[in-house]
Amino acid sequence: MKIPGFLPFAVGALAALAAGWAAFPHAIYKTERQPVDFSHKVHADKAGQKCDDCHSFRADGTFAGIPSLDKCAGCHAAPMGTTAAEKSFIDQYVTPNHEPQWFDYARQPQNVWFSHTTHVKLGGLKCESCHGAMGDSDSLRPYQEDRISGYSRDIWGRPVVRAAFRTEGGMKMDDCVACHRQRGFTHSCLDCHK
Amino acid sequence: MTTTRRNLFKLAGGAAVGAMFTPAPWRLITDAALLSETWPGVPKPKRGEVSFQFGNCGLCPAGCAVRARSIGGQPVSLAGVAGHPLSHGALCAFGVAGHHLPYHPGRLKSGPAAQAAAAVRAALGQLRDTEHCAVLDLRPGRTASWTYRRAMASLHNGIYLTPEAPVVVNLSAARTVLSLGAGLYDNWGTPGNVIAAREQFRLFQAEPVESRTAVMADVWLPIRPASEDALALGIAHLLLAEKAVAGLPAGFIDRVKEFPPAVAAERTGIAEAQIAALAGELREHAPSLVIDEAGSPYATALNVILGAPGHTLVTRREAPVPDAWKNAASAADLAAVRDGSIRVLLIDESAPGDACPWNEIQPKLADHAAVVTFACSEEGYGRHANFVLPTAVYPEIVDDIPPAVDSPAAAFRLSAALMPPPDGMTNPADFIGALVGIDPKNALQDRAEAIRKSGRGSLFVPSTACSTPTKDVKPADFWKLLQAGATWIDDIDPRAAAPKLEIPALPVETRAAAFPLVVAATEAGTPAVGSPLLSKIYQESGLRLAPAGVAMHPSDARASGLEAGSRARFETASGSVAVSVTLDAAIPRGVVEIGGGPGIRNLCGARTSARVVRS
Numbered sequence: 001m002k003i004p005g006f007l008p009f010a011v012g013a014l015a016a017l018a019a020g021w022a023a024f025p026h027a028i029y030k031t032e033r034q035p036v037d038f039s040h041k042v043h044a045d046k047a048g049q050k051c052d053d054c055h056s057f058r059a060d061g062t063f064a065g066i067p068s069l070d071k072c073a074g075c076h077a078a079p080m081g082t083t084a085a086e087k088s089f090i091d092q093y094v095t096p097n098h099e100p101q102w103f104d105y106a107r108q109p110q111n112v113w114f115s116h117t118t119h120v121k122l123g124g125l126k127c128e129s130c131h132g133a134m135g136d137s138d139s140l141r142p143y144q145e146d147r148i149s150g151y152s153r154d155i156w157g158r159p160v161v162r163a164a165f166r167t168e169g170g171m172k173m174d175d176c177v178a179c180h181r182q183r184g185f186t187h188s189c190l191d192c193h194k
Numbered sequence: 195m196t197t198t199r200r201n202l203f204k205l206a207g208g209a210a211v212g213a214m215f216t217p218a219p220w221r222l223i224t225d226a227a228l229l230s231e232t233w234p235g236v237p238k239p240k241r242g243e244v245s246f247q248f249g250n251c252g253l254c255p256a257g258c259a260v261r262a263r264s265i266g267g268q269p270v271s272l273a274g275v276a277g278h279p280l281s282h283g284a285l286c287a288f289g290v291a292g293h294h295l296p297y298h299p300g301r302l303k304s305g306p307a308a309q310a311a312a313a314v315r316a317a318l319g320q321l322r323d324t325e326h327c328a329v330l331d332l333r334p335g336r337t338a339s340w341t342y343r344r345a346m347a348s349l350h351n352g353i354y355l356t357p358e359a360p361v362v363v364n365l366s367a368a369r370t371v372l373s374l375g376a377g378l379y380d381n382w383g384t385p386g387n388v389i390a391a392r393e394q395f396r397l398f399q400a401e402p403v404e405s406r407t408a409v410m411a412d413v414w415l416p417i418r419p420a421s422e423d424a425l426a427l428g429i430a431h432l433l434l435a436e437k438a439v440a441g442l443p444a445g446f447i448d449r450v451k452e453f454p455p456a457v458a459a460e461r462t463g464i465a466e467a468q469i470a471a472l473a474g475e476l477r478e479h480a481p482s483l484v485i486d487e488a489g490s491p492y493a494t495a496l497n498v499i500l501g502a503p504g505h506t507l508v509t510r511r512e513a514p515v516p517d518a519w520k521n522a523a524s525a526a527d528l529a530a531v532r533d534g535s536i537r538v539l540l541i542d543e544s545a546p547g548d549a550c551p552w553n554e555i556q557p558k559l560a561d562h563a564a565v566v567t568f569a570c571s572e573e574g575y576g577r578h579a580n581f582v583l584p585t586a587v588y589p590e591i592v593d594d595i596p597p598a599v600d601s602p603a604a605a606f607r608l609s610a611a612l613m614p615p616p617d618g619m620t621n622p623a624d625f626i627g628a629l630v631g632i633d634p635k636n637a638l639q640d641r642a643e644a645i646r647k648s649g650r651g652s653l654f655v656p657s658t659a660c661s662t663p664t665k666d667v668k669p670a671d672f673w674k675l676l677q678a679g680a681t682w683i684d685d686i687d688p689r690a691a692a693p694k695l696e697i698p699a700l701p702v703e704t705r706a707a708a709f710p711l712v713v714a715a716t717e718a719g720t721p722a723v724g725s726p727l728l729s730k731i732y733q734e735s736g737l738r739l740a741p742a743g744v745a746m747h748p749s750d751a752r753a754s755g756l757e758a759g760s761r762a763r764f765e766t767a768s769g770s771v772a773v774s775v776t777l778d779a780a781i782p783r784g785v786v787e788i789g790g791g792p793g794i795r796n797l798c799g800a801r802t803s804a805r806v807v808r809s
Binding site: 016028109110149150 | 201204212215217218224228231232238244
């Protein structure tokens with residue numbers, strides 16, 4: 001039987017399209033689970049905590065980032081409740097004083113200088129502007145890291161392809177520049193790449 | 195159904211076209227670019243808590259205030275401290291990259307400390323009455339310097355040597371400055387202070403080469419090579435013709451008479467009217483100042499004529515020291531030391547500073563003298579010493595930094611220790627103190643306490659950018675604040691006498707035919723070893739002359755049989771060093787510009803003659 005001339009071409013194209021759209025977006029990221037199933041919602045609703053109670057600024061104005069175990073142990077020195085997750089957290093981390101190795105969704109690469117103080121205190125930006133509704137989440141979603149570049153998926157943005165005209169949802173340089181332009185701030189390379 | 199090669203190509207072509215309409219290739223292009231920045235071969239500072247620490251740069255006597263950013267205890271960036279009364283927020287290229295210094299490939303990692311100690315003790319045991327044990331301190335005025343002075347006072351025939359100290363300059367009082375080749379914008383004084391004072395004065399830069407300072411000056415006077423003294427004499431001639439000045443040596447007056455403006459113009463190559471205008475500017479817009487790193491007696495005399503002592507040249511008190519330290523040796527004049535009399539020579543070049551040329555030191559050494567140098571690399575006196583003992587470098591140790599040449603008040607500040615030194619380093623003060631049983635462990639704290647007790651001056655605290663009078667600082671806080679980067683600055687003594695400018699013997703012009711080129715050592719003041727990153731910039735960019743590089747006019751190079759890139763030997767009356775040759779038509783004929791480095795400092799004074807020969 002003779003194969004129609006266009007068929008091999010079509011098969012190749014369809015296979016590539018399927019692989020590129022269905023398999024590639026999953027294959028490009030490796031996924032890690034956070035060490036503790038932390039609920040921002042529980043801490044915000046039941047304990048009445050605000051973002052900067054844990055993600056605080058130090059006395060010198062620098063941002064402390066993810067709180068250390070000491071901060072957690074301030075309330076969780078003993079189990080608060082009877083859930084298995086609470087017991088596991090106390091046994092694995094608080095009692096042996098073992099710092100959880102969190103995966104930082106918003107970690108910028110080494111060549112970027114980012115000041116939370118400048119953006120939050122001077123610029124008046126809300127945490128949600130960059131980090132989304134993290135404070136309402138009931139559990140920590142898996143951390144996804146680009147297998148090649150090593151960047152967090154939150155830096156790249158949720159869409160697999162970020163065309164120049166799509167600047168939403170990420171924390172890449174294009175996103176920083178777009179936000180600065182939108183607010184009428186001048187910027188130079190050395191503002192971020194010191 | 196048969197599979198043909200044509201169909202396979204069609205399949206591959208279809209796949210390629212299909213792939214173009216998926217995110218994969220576009221994303222992979224971006225990821226590949228990002229990978230080039232993050233691949234495992236790129237060194238990455240470790241993750242950790244971000245912290246900031248104030249301190250002071252120990253790379254040169256300017257001691258500029260720094261704010262260090264560390265991640266997980268690893269310093270990753272250094273910046274100036276705005277509002278600092280001495281450094282005014284500035285930090286030079288070396289200072290910005292100072293945290294790279296511990297990783298310099300030329301750094302010494304180990305040394306024979308035990309053997310050196312044994313050799314020194316053996317030599318001291320055999321010291322005759324006519325022989326000396328000497329310490330050569332390249333950065334005098336430190337607390338460690340006092341340890342050396344105390345140690346030498348305790349030793350029989352101990353002598354303490356330093357490079358010649360320049361007269362202190364009050365740049366902020368000057369309205370007109372004539373620089374005879376001094377690199378005001380390049381390794382002279384405190385960079386921030388020069389920039390801060392610059393708006394107050396007009397700068398005339400007399401120099402054969404259009405250096406960076408010449409570019410930044412109000413007027414560049416492109417004088418002929420080695421004609422700085424002729425210019426000074428020509429100006430002196432004009433000034434003395436209008437008003438006699440008492441106290442000038444007769445020999446100088448006679449010499450001035452030989453240099454009417456016409457002769458000075460002929461010797462310097464600049465117009466007679468320009469010399470007259472410069473003399474008028476210096477006279478009319480006082481206080482004036484002549485800066486000459488070569489220490490020419492003519493420049494000194496010109497400063498006396500201009501009335502600089504007490505105005506732009508001042509006397510500076512030293513920071514107080516504990517009473518128990520007062521039994522200390524004074525700095526001796528190396529020239530006055532008898533030839534062949536130094537049996538033990540201990541050289542502290544761990545803190546970069548000025549240098550004494552080796553050819554002036556060598557005749558003073560006795561036969562079989564024990565020479566020990568404390569250094570971070572072998573490039574300096576290590577080439578001549580019996581033992582080279584490695585030392586910690588900035589920013590690994592806490593050490594005090596004496597005030598720079600342009601600081602009219604005494605200062606006491608500590609260099610930041612941002613990271614621990616590697617094992618096997620020798621502390622020169624510990625080594626020399628141990629010879630006579632002095633333990634300098636708490637010397638810095640003892641001196642800080644003496645300063646606090648004196649009640650003099652004020653303490654600038656960088657974290658608050660405020661100065662507090664010393665007497666208002668709580669005793670318990672003074673040392674803590676110094677450790678946290680504070681700077682103590684003395685009051686300027688209103689009763690201080692104007693410095694007596696001694697005009698040394700007038701030099702005989704002996705420019706040997708064997709050394710026909712005038713040396714422009716524009717980089718001579720650079721630290722002994724800089725950041726490896728800066729070394730790369732030096733060696734690969736051509737932006738600045740590399741430490742082992744010379745630049746010459748093409749005709750001078752041709753006369754010596756040299757071409758661009760030639761390996762050659764740079765020779766002066768003090769010795770020689772291997773160099774590579776760069777040709778630059780912008781260098782005047784008769785001048786050779788040479789990169790910095792400690793080996794160069796040993797060979798060159800500020801106004802040296804040299805030759806460059808093919809090696």
